[in-house]
Amino acid sequence: MASPSSSVQALGGSGSELLTFEDMESHNVDVNKQVTKFECLLIVGAVATVKWEEQKRNKAVEMDKLPRLLRGKPLKKQAVFLVGEKGFSNKAREFKGEKLLDVASKKKDLHQWRFNIETEQELNQKKNEARKATAPKRRNKDENCNALLENQERRKRHRKTSSKSENGDLKSSTSLPQPSLPQKFKKLILEMKGTEAKLVIQKAITNTDTQDNQGRLSMPKKQVLCEFLNEDEKEKLEKDKHLQVKIIDPNLEVSDMNFRQWKLSKPNGSPSLTYVFRTHWNEFKKKNGLKEDDIIQVWCFRVVGKILFALVKVEEGCENGQ
Numbered sequence: 001m002a003s004p005s006s007s008v009q010a011l012g013g014s015g016s017e018l019l020t021f022e023d024m025e026s027h028n029v030d031v032n033k034q035v036t037k038f039e040c041l042l043i044v045g046a047v048a049t050v051k052w053e054e055q056k057r058n059k060a061v062e063m064d065k066l067p068r069l070l071r072g073k074p075l076k077k078q079a080v081f082l083v084g085e086k087g088f089s090n091k092a093r094e095f096k097g098e099k100l101l102d103v104a105s106k107k108k109d110l111h112q113w114r115f116n117i118e119t120e121q122e123l124n125q126k127k128n129e130a131r132k133a134t135a136p137k138r139r140n141k142d143e144n145c146n147a148l149l150e151n152q153e154r155r156k157r158h159r160k161t162s163s164k165s166e167n168g169d170l171k172s173s174t175s176l177p178q179p180s181l182p183q184k185f186k187k188l189i190l191e192m193k194g195t196e197a198k199l200v201i202q203k204a205i206t207n208t209d210t211q212d213n214q215g216r217l218s219m220p221k222k223q224v225l226c227e228f229l230n231e232d233e234k235e236k237l238e239k240d241k242h243l244q245v246k247i248i249d250p251n252l253e254v255s256d257m258n259f260r261q262w263k264l265s266k267p268n269g270s271p272s273l274t275y276v277f278r279t280h281w282n283e284f285k286k287k288n289g290l291k292e293d294d295i296i297q298v299w300c301f302r303v304v305g306k307i308l309f310a311l312v313k314v315e316e317g318c319e320n321g322q
Contacts, residue, residue, distance in 0.1 A: 198226050
């Protein structure tokens with residue numbers, strides 16, 4: 001006959017930490033009762049196995065730095081040792097092994113966790129690649145919007161920075177210097193014996209100015225910077241007639257054009273006056289590469305009292321703003 005205490009000393013030794021008396025008592029084992037050596041070995045082996053699995057599980061938890069339950073799922077069927085006839089008390093008739101997560105279950109959980117981490121990393125990588133692929137499109141869209149806003153602001157600036165003075169000369173509402181006719185135009189006008197050069201308007205070419213079915217360049221009278229027509233010319237335009245004029249293009253070539261005055265009615269009843277160049281405008285526009293949002297100046301001058309015009313391209317428009 002032997003007791004579990006003697007088996008503990010024989011199995012683990014007095015200085016061993018593999019198994020203690022507290023481990024036996026915590027599993028309802030009466031260490032003072034006499035049982036056979038074989039039964040004692042079974043009991044000690046079962047308790048030692050449970051403790052070894054617990055130590056191994058705790059080590060795995062510490063290595064993986066994962067929160068783990070200190071207790072695993074119980075066995076579907078509890079291990080029962082009937083030892084009542086061999087001296088165990090009635091209070092502890094059954095030895096119930098409280099099993100922790102076994103090795104297979106632990107490896108399965110660890111593999112599942114690593115799979116979830118890898119899957120999440122793959123999803124994040126795909127999102128980043130998709131974000132990088134769509135970034136140029138968003139950037140191009142933002143650039144187009146910025147270009148459109150810039151062109152709109154530029155139109156407003158060219159419409160509002162100038163106004164007419166009482167004597168008909170250019171008057172700037174800001175500190176910007178008065179525009180000057182380019183030297184090459186001055187030289188050509190002098191060769192044509194032209195005088196009295198005046199800036200009539202500075203504007204951005206609109207969408208309707210570029211449409212072939214419209215076939216005209218408009219100059220709203222409220223944007224005109226000076227009085228450039230004499231009384232005879234005004235009277236002729238008031239009678240809904242046109243003036244046959246010549247205009248110098250940006251390439252210093254002279255073209256024929258019809259010049260008219262339109263009266264456009266408004267909802268409030270007051271008419272809006274607009275001067276227009278017609279007849280050969282579409283050909284003039286294409287030949288000189290004029291497009292929407294280009295900034296232009298229209299100058300007038302006189303040769304032996306007859307009015308002529310010159311069109312100067314000041315600034316190229318932004319194609320993205322179309």
